Amino acid sequence: MNAQRTPKKKTPKAERDHVLHLLKNMIRIRRLEEACAELYSAMKIRGFLHLYDGQEAVAVGVMEALTAEDAVVATYREHGHALIRGISAGSILAEMFGKQEGCSRGRGGSMHLFDAKTRFYGGNAIVGGGLPIAVGLALADQMQQRPRVTGCFFGEGAVAEGEFHESMNLASLWKLPVLFVCENNLYAMGTALKLSESVTDLVRKASSYDVAAASVDGMDVLAVEAAAQKAAAAVRSGKGPHFLECRTYRFRAHSMFDPELYRDKAEVEDWKKRCPIEAFSKTLKTEGLLTDKDRQKIEGEAAKEIKEAVAFAEACTWEPVEDLTRFVTSERRSE
């Protein structure tokens, strides 16, 4: 089982395959986001677009700890989570194009990617709004005695919302199997954590609800993976919710409308030196686990995947306007 995997116990070959798989997943996200930015400029994608560059290690590392039976609740910056959860780049891009072959039939767009097959419950654009949903999904699992985990991603901005506190309390009170993953990228849109929280230690906040909490370097995919494996295993074994703060950074603007007046360019450049992809590559090379050829192969495969996804999205079709009022209520009411 994924949940029990500890990378250190693998054979050298398996270990190498695994780290290359992690690297590749991060690169797949980065290339997808680059394509999104281009397609936004080309006006193929509209609305709000929030890119994930810099935070890839979080989605990639945490997803390793979740099984196919588990559930994922994410935010409006969720392209990477969706991709790594197993939603194809083609259907993600088709969604952003507004096409009916998109993973939400074009009804959701960038902020509302959904997929029943992979138990991907969105794509929530109300900050903090996903946390109670995760609590409820976990409650359903607990009441039906299913040993599943609900992975709930949110930013540090959500910590200021009442729903964060209500959800921490409910999950802890009822010992629910939720893995809360806080992606602390230091800015809630343009407001720095230190300007919005009286206590900036997020682990303390979660701990105050008796939720087991830990903080991890969110730029280090192996560290994220290990912490997530440990937390998920505990959650799965009935030990109640866990909170994992991943300290990370968003390289790009909040959205495509953000002139970034609130942070120094030097700060961004400093964080870019810790790029989860390049720093990991460097480590792997030093350890002899990655060759230039490996990297080229990964890049080639990622480029091909995204190119094909763009072509797929281009070829997809528009939902007929006659269908406008579908999916407001269910088409089949049970008897």
Place this chain on the structure above:
Amino acid sequence: MSPSSPETMRRLTYRDAVREALAEAMRKDERVFLMGEDVGRYGGCFAASKRLLEEFGPERIRDTPLSESGFVGAGIGAALGGMRPIVEIMTVNFSLLAADQIMNTAATYLHMSGGQFNVPLVIRMATGGGRQLAAQHSHCLDGWYAHIPGIRVVSPATHEDARGMLWTALQDPDPVLIFEHSGLYNLEGELAADAGPVDIDRAKLCRPGRDISIISYSASLIKALEAAEILSAEGIEAEVIDLRSLRPLDEATFLSSVSRTHRALIVDEGWRSGSISAEISARIMEGVFFDLDAPVERLCSAEVPMPYAKHMEAAALPQVDNIVELIRIMVKTHG
């Protein structure tokens, strides 16, 4: 359906009817559970769930902290996870603390996910004034919620509906809001011993009449029926329609009534501006304008936050006397 014989009828309160419906639903379907503030040990703020804890236990009669947004969201999540939650919110005013989850999540999930994720959630709450509970416990916002596509809104006025709407709502694949008027809980009435599920789609003609149609719902319906009785003694025969469902609106039933009586009065405990009464009035204009012998009239709550003083509160709410007086004028003036 054959009319029930006196032997098969029994007297009970509206509260008892609600409680029976809850107990029956819990017995019939293991996925059903009740969650809300003080539903268990306290027995429900309005005693609707009194003694249910003893039969069903604390897992299924689940007391929650005062976290409306958290537990409504958890209800959504549990519904997505295969349960059939009934979430009780103490009063409609408190539901505003959960308005985000109701409007931004429950009502949108199916649509945003392109039809993938329906939310089979039932939310019950007490609504309405008349008990000197002042401006934070007395409002009638049923019609306000009826503005939102993606949810069903029902307002049971009768014992039959208090008993029968819940089960049908639980069978619905989409969120259903049930508004129980706090002034009705103590009302005694007759109910067939074998009363069971009722439809939640259609309005009901409660009293036939030739001179005017009174269109109402919830506690105002009881007042409309009383007014019709008084008017009948004066030779004015009012037809009384119970809307039952505010979303969707069964306009066929009230339009057909108005086209027969040629006059319409809407009695709505909501405020007049931007209200469900305005919607009904508009639909009458659109649908049967040329059948009207008189302008459509409305009797709504005065546009003030509910005052505490008894005489002021009484003056703020539509009353039987107001209905009687207004109808006398309508019938006389436009004879």
